[in-house]
Amino acid sequence: MTTLEPLTFRGDLDVPEGLPRGLDLGRINKDTVDKAIAMFGRPLVEQVTDHALLADDYAYRAFLDFKDKSNSMNWRTFDTAVEHGLDALDDVTPAVAALFEQMESVPDWVDFDQIYRGAVAFWRAGMIVQPILAWATIAGGFSMYSATRPVLFSGRLRKADKVGTRLIESFRYVVAAYTPGGMGRFEEGFRLTAKVRMIHAAVRHSLNNSEAWDWADWGIPINDMDSMVTQAGQFGVKFTDAVQASGIRFSDRELDDIFALSRYVGHVIGVAPAILHTDYDDARRKTELHTMLELPPDDLCRDVVESVIRFSIENPPGDVEVLPGPIAKVMTNERRLKLAYGLLREWLPADVMDALGAEKTAWRHILPAARPLIRVADRVQRALPHDDEKAAFTLLHNFNSAIAVPNGDKRNEVASYDEISADVAANKGGMPVVAKV
Structure with a gap:
């Protein structure tokens, strides 16, 4: 493999000088680079990997204004602007104005009717959605070497007393963003997406200044490459693949609609247009490339995958039961853990499961055995009169009741900006300091 010439301009803040191009970062699996170039072409491979050194500067510049006490911008005024618009503020800095201009812009490819249909399709599969989100999408997402690095510093996914809070916060965000109608400008999905975007900026700032962040290995914290695959892959390709692997088929139109929704969520959360997926096929292509270039799970x-799965089993978010009643009654926690890993054998690639050290128990046969029955039931249900919107909202009602913020206090619905920044800065996850050379 030929080493690339360093980029002369990355357009990003706080990136040290002298870093290699994205393709030469330590996080890239060098054994698969030539295969990736042969399959996807060098231009796409270079474009995607170079975005490991690019991130969301709109939100980052706004965050720097929050830290500057010479102006009136802070977390409180940001929350006010998200809920009521910039006109609710008397004084707005140029960086915050630019962030809201970008975040509130509606690209010409957005069709809100299509996005609404995509959200209905996302949830209409019923109860199987809950274990897929908990185990395949959220926990399984942390099987990716690169995705795991930023979250390790706070310790919130390595300490038992913090895992539950982090998991429920993730559920709240995903449920809100993917609720039909939730991404309207003044709806809950948009509001939480904006808040998560600023949490990412705060975490990035703490990691940028951490002696334990390995720039030459990992690139910029919470970068465009990984943010893109969160929407295109984690809540797109890998979610829909897992649902269909379970025997429930999405139509071509449903897939188009789901990926239009995830594309718009990606736009609002700050994924660069140059790398944001354009449709289902583009999302699959970029997700497969990202997966091919990932280092194996370490x-x-x-540790993170098991901590999330084990907690979700022992303490289901809001006590929501993800298994049918008759099965749930006979399932101990250890059986549930084996079942979760058995299902993941169908939902995640075999090499990933092997690298995670997942035991091959008899539970891995349960979904292949049940899939023909699920497939037939799905076909019959689709052939008969059905109300997908009602099915989606019924599931969402139960989910939202379970993960509701105690006492309706919106300050606790997602991570506290200051708390997460402090935890990351203190490296409560205990990540080792990078040796100086």
Whole structure:
């Protein structure tokens, strides 16, 4: 493999000088680079990997204004602007104005009717959605070497007393963003997406200044490359693949609609237009490329995946039961853990499951055995009169009741900006300091 010439301009803040191009970062699996170039073409491979050194500067510049006490911008005024618009503020800095201009812009490819249909399709599959989100999408997402690095610093996914809070916060965000109608400008999905975007900026700032952040290995914290695959892959390709692997088929129109929704969520959360997926086929292509270039899961990935799955089993978010009643009654926690890993054998690639050290128990046969029955039931249900919107909102009602913020206090619906920044800055996850050379 030929080493690339360093980029002369990355357009990003706080990136140290002298870093290699994205393709030469330590996080890239060098054994698969030539295969990736042969399959996807060098231009796409270079474009995607170079975005490991690019991130959301709109939100980052706004965050720097929050830290500057010489102006009136802070977390409180940001929350006010998200809920009521910039006109609710008397004084707005140029960086905050630019962030809201970008975030509130509606690209010409957005069709809100299509986005609404995509959200209905996302949830209409019923109860199977809950374990897929908990185990395949959220926990399984941390099987990715690169995705795991930023979250390790706060310790919130390595410490038992913090895992539950982090998991429920993730559920709240995903449920809100993917609720039909939730991404309207003054709806809950848009509001939480904007808040998560600023949490990412705060975490990025703390990691940028951490002696334990390995720039030459990992690139910029919470970068465009990984943010893109969160929407295109984690809540797109990998979610829809898992649902269909379970025997429930999405129509071509449903897939188009789901990926239009995830594309718009990606736009609002700040994924650069140059790398944001354009449709289902583009999302699959970029997700497969990202997966091919990932290093195998390491011990840190294994710890995070198991901590999330084990907690979701022992303490289901809001006590929502993800298994049918008759099965749930006979399932101990250890059986549930084996079942979760058995299902993941169908939902995640075999090499990933092997790298995670997942035991091959008899539970891995349960979904292949049930899939023909699920497939037939799905076909019959689709052939008969059905109300997908009602099915989606019924599931969402139960989910939202379970993950509701105690006492309706919106300050606790997602991570506290200041708390997460402090935890990351203190490296409560215990990540080792990078040796100076």
